[in-house]
Amino acid sequence: MKALVLFSGGLDSTVLATQLKSEGAETRLLSIDYGQRHARELKRAEKIAQALELPQQVLSLPDLGPLLGGSSLTDDKVKLPEGHYAEESMKATVVPNRNMILLALAGGHALSIGFDTIAYAAHAGDHTIYPDCRPEFADAMETALGLADWEKLSLHRPFVHLSKTDLVNKGAELGAPLHLTWSCYAGREIHCGKCGTCVERKEAFALAKIPDPTEYEDSTPV
Numbered sequence: 059m060k061a062l063v064l065f066s067g068g069l070d071s072t073v074l075a076t077q078l079k080s081e082g083a084e085t086r087l088l089s090i091d092y093g094q095r096h097a098r099e100l101k102r103a104e105k106i107a108q109a110l111e112l113p114q115q116v117l118s119l120p121d122l123g124p125l126l127g128g129s130s131l132t133d134d135k136v137k138l139p140e141g142h143y144a145e146e147s148m149k150a151t152v153v154p155n156r157n158m159i160l161l162a163l164a165g166g167h168a169l170s171i172g173f174d175t176i177a178y179a180a181h182a183g184d185h186t187i188y189p190d191c192r193p194e195f196a197d198a199m200e201t202a203l204g205l206a207d208w209e210k211l212s213l214h215r216p217f218v219h220l221s222k223t224d225l226v227n228k229g230a231e232l233g234a235p236l237h238l239t240w241s242c243y244a245g246r247e248i249h250c251g252k253c254g255t256c257v258e259r260k261e262a263f264a265l266a267k268i269p270d271p272t273e274y275e276d277s278t279p280v
C-alpha cells in the first residue's frame with residue numbers, strides 16, 4: 059500500500075500515520091491549512107512528521123476559511139462552545155463539507171504521485187457531530203474517488219468503528235508521539251482543557267488509563 063494520510067497533527071491522524079508506518083506501508087503526510095482557528099495543530103503536525111521520519115507536505119489554503127464561515131473553527135464571530143464533545147452545541151464546530159474538500163485535494167495529490175490509497179482517521183466518536191465522518195460518507199467518498207481517475211484509488215479508514223479511547227490505547231501500544239499531538243480548538247498557547255475536543259481528549263486518556271501528557275490551562279478531570 060502507498061498511503062497518503064490526511065494529517066492534521068491531531069491524535070487520531072498521528073495514530074493512523076504511526077500504524078501505517080509500523081505496517082510497512084509507504085506513507086506520506088498531507089496537512090492542509092484551511093484557515094482553521096487552531097492553526098497551532100499545523101506546527102505540531104510538522105514536529106510529528108519529523109518524529110515519525112515521514113515525508114510531509116503542507117498545503118496552504120488559508121483563504122478557504124472565510125468561504126466556509128458559520129463554523130466556530132473558521133469564523134471568529136461564531137463562539138467556540140465548551141462542554142462535552144457529543145453535545146448538540148458542538149455542531150457549531152462543523153466546517154461545511156470539510157472532509158469532502160480535503161479528501162478531494164488529497165485524492166488529486168495521491169494520484170499525481172502514484173499513490174493508491176488515501177488514509178483518514180475519522181473515528182466512531184466523530185459520527186454524532188460530524189456528518190462527514192460517518193461510515194456512509196466514507197463509503198460514498200471511496201466510490202467517488204474510485205471513479206475520479208483511470209487509476210485505482212482507495213480510501214483507507216480503519217478507525218470508523220473505534221472510539222477515541224481505543225485510539226489512545228492503540229497509540230500508546232504503537233509508541234505514537236501522543237505528547238506532540240494537538241486537539242484544542244481554542245487556538246491558544248496550550249490546550250484550554252474546556253472546549254469539546256479538550257474534554258474528549260482528557261476523557262479518552264482517563265478511560266484508557268494512560269497518563270495524559272497534555273498541558274492544559276484547566277486540568278480539572280472530566
Ligand SMILES: [Zn+2]
Binds near residue numbers: 252254256
Ligand atoms: Zn481546548
